[in-house]
Amino acid sequence: MDAEEFRKHAHTMVDWMADYIDRVEDYPVRAQTAPGDIAGRLPSEAPENGEAMDEIFADFKSIVVPGITHWQHPSFFAYFPANSSPPSILAEMLTASLGAQCMLWQTSPAATEMETLMMEWLRRMTGLPEGLHGVIQDSASGAILCALLTAREKATGWTSNAEGMAASVSVVAYTSEQAHSATEKGAKIAGYGKANVRLIETDENFAMRPEALRAAIEADRADGRIPTCVVASMGTTGVGAVDPLRPIGEICRDHDVFLHVDAAWGGSALILPEERGMADGVELADSLVFNPHKWLMTNFDCSAHYVKDPDALIRTLSILPEFLKSREQGQIIDYRDWSVPLGRRFRALKLWFVIRSHGVEGLRKILRRHIALAREAEGWIAETADFEIVAARSLALFNFRYRPDSVDDEAELDRLNETLLHRLNDDGSTYFTQNRVRGVYAIRWAIGQTNTERRHVEAAWRIIQDTARDL
Numbered sequence: 136m137d138a139e140e141f142r143k144h145a146h147t148m149v150d151w152m153a154d155y156i157d158r159v160e161d162y163p164v165r166a167q168t169a170p171g172d173i174a175g176r177l178p179s180e181a182p183e184n185g186e187a188m189d190e191i192f193a194d195f196k197s198i199v200v201p202g203i204t205h206w207q208h209p210s211f212f213a214y215f216p217a218n219s220s221p222p223s224i225l226a227e228m229l230t231a232s233l234g235a236q237c238m239l240w241q242t243s244p245a246a247t248e249m250e251t252l253m254m255e256w257l258r259r260m261t262g263l264p265e266g267l268h269g270v271i272q273d274s275a276s277g278a279i280l281c282a283l284l285t286a287r288e289k290a291t292g293w294t295s296n297a298e299g300m301a302a303s304v305s306v307v308a309y310t311s312e313q314a315h316s317a318t319e320k321g322a323k324i325a326g327y328g329k330a331n332v333r334l335i336e337t338d339e340n341f342a343m344r345p346e347a348l349r350a351a352i353e354a355d356r357a358d359g360r361i362p363t364c365v366v367a368s369m370g371t372t373g374v375g376a377v378d379p380l381r382p383i384g385e386i387c388r389d390h391d392v393f394l395h396v397d398a399a400w401g402g403s404a405l406i407l408p409e410e411r412g413m414a415d416g417v418e419l420a421d422s423l424v425f426n427p428h429k430w431l432m433t434n435f436d437c438s439a440h441y442v443k444d445p446d447a448l449i450r451t452l453s454i455l456p457e458f459l460k461s462r463e464q465g466q467i468i469d470y471r472d473w474s475v476p477l478g479r480r481f482r483a484l485k486l487w488f489v490i491r492s493h494g495v496e497g498l499r500k501i502l503r504r505h506i507a508l509a510r511e512a513e514g515w516i517a518e519t520a521d522f523e524i525v526a527a528r529s530l531a532l533f534n535f536r537y538r539p540d541s542v543d544d545e546a547e548l549d550r551l552n553e554t555l556l557h558r559l560n561d562d563g564s565t566y567f568t569q570n571r572v573r574g575v576y577a578i579r580w581a582i583g584q585t586n587t588e589r590r591h592v593e594a595a596w597r598i599i600q601d602t603a604r605d606l
């Protein structure tokens with residue numbers, strides 16, 4: 136394809152993209168396809184000879200789009216948002232055109248230098264402490280793995296990378312029973328073993344109990360294990376629980392345990408000064424991650440990972456074969472030493488576009504709208520006799536269930552709400568995820584798509600009530 140042909144197809148596709156953004160509400164939120172539907176419409180063999188782009192694009196529209204769940208639909212209330220916005224999409228187009236691999240400063244100085252600056256912009260926007268150094272990771276899971284690896288290296292006197300884990304006694308990680316599975320996954324990969332992940336008990340607000348953490352650390356130490364890493368949450372996935380960072384940080388400091396804060400979703404809300412109470416004590420953390428690719432209008436993937444001691448991270452992850460040596464070493468940052476993969480996309484560009492185009496105040500307005508809508512929806516549900524709030528709102532997330540007077544058997548209520556959820560999602564006009572809150576089946580309502588307005592939330596609440604009362 137030459138440049139002229141590219142130009143022609145690109146214009147056609149940009150027109151499609153603009154229409155898509157404009158009309159995304161016309162699609163069902165969750166793909167309405169059965170397993171194998173899409174695969175059955177694709178040829179099993181790769182074509183021997185090249186095909187026309189018009190045909191490829193036509194197939195994209197007729198085969199792929201029906202199999203897409205529309206995360207940018209303003210009635211998407213499932214999981215957490217993976218929101219985007221037009222400035223971010225434009226930057227991704229440019230990033231794809233440049234096609235740069237930004238593993239070293241030398242392999243694209245602009246990408247490295249802009250990444251350092253964007254992480255500093257974000258640090259100031261979120262009020263995170265000075266002295267934190269940022270790097271963009273592919274995911275919060277990747278950042279948690281980096282934290283577990285750095286903690287393991289430090290706790291074993293920098294020997295586990297060189298000698299493997301067999302030589303050392305067990306390293307132990309701690310997180311709350313409400314925390315995201317990324318800690319368990321990271322601990323398995325990093326050689327802690329699932330048996331050495333302690334899920335610490337939580338209080339009535341689903342937050343980690345610091346006394347329980349201290350007791351677990353002391354018990355492990357008494358048994359000859361090495362308490363190594365605590366992963367505290369600022370906004371858990373299920374209910375949005377916030378662990379108390381100050382007492383947890385003090386325990387970590389007293390016991391020389393690495394503290395990582397998983398703020399994957401909640402961290403974006405730190406751009407709102409009124410939400411910064413949840414960061415009290417964050418200066419005691421060794422690292423923190425939050426995902427602009429969740430709730431900051433920036434396309435997946437973009438995770439902001441902050442570390443207090445970059446040398447410890449680099450010492451854990453760096454490798455230096457001959458072909459990666461460059462003469463600028465020592466004067467510049469080579470971000471390949473800061474993450475698990477070697478290759479890196481130019482992710483800072485979309486942040487630069489997003490922050491400049493929306494402005495910090497523009498971003499705050501969107502988050503404030505989402506939080507206000509969640510507060511309102513929670514209020515409607517709390518006031519409705521045959522519904523109840525199962526876990527109170529945290530930022531823009533809460534859990535609820537249908538609870539008609541006629542049913543008081545818990546198992547029956549679980550079944551009823553499961554049926555309700557499936558009907559809602561099959562209908563295609565909204566999309567929610569299920570949750571278990573202390574054993575109770577709940578419907579989880581997360582608000583955060585860039586364009587979600589009051590009318591979408593109102594319409595969803597009407598559909599929920601109608602569907603429930605029809606069961």
Ligand SMILES: *Cc1c(COP(=O)(O)O)cnc(C)c1O
Pocket residue numbers: 215273274275276277315317368370371372397398399400426438
């Ligand atoms: C989404 C989420 C993660 C995982 O994020 P990825 O970037 O997909 O790895 C981890 N922790 C919490 C609390 C999350 O909400």
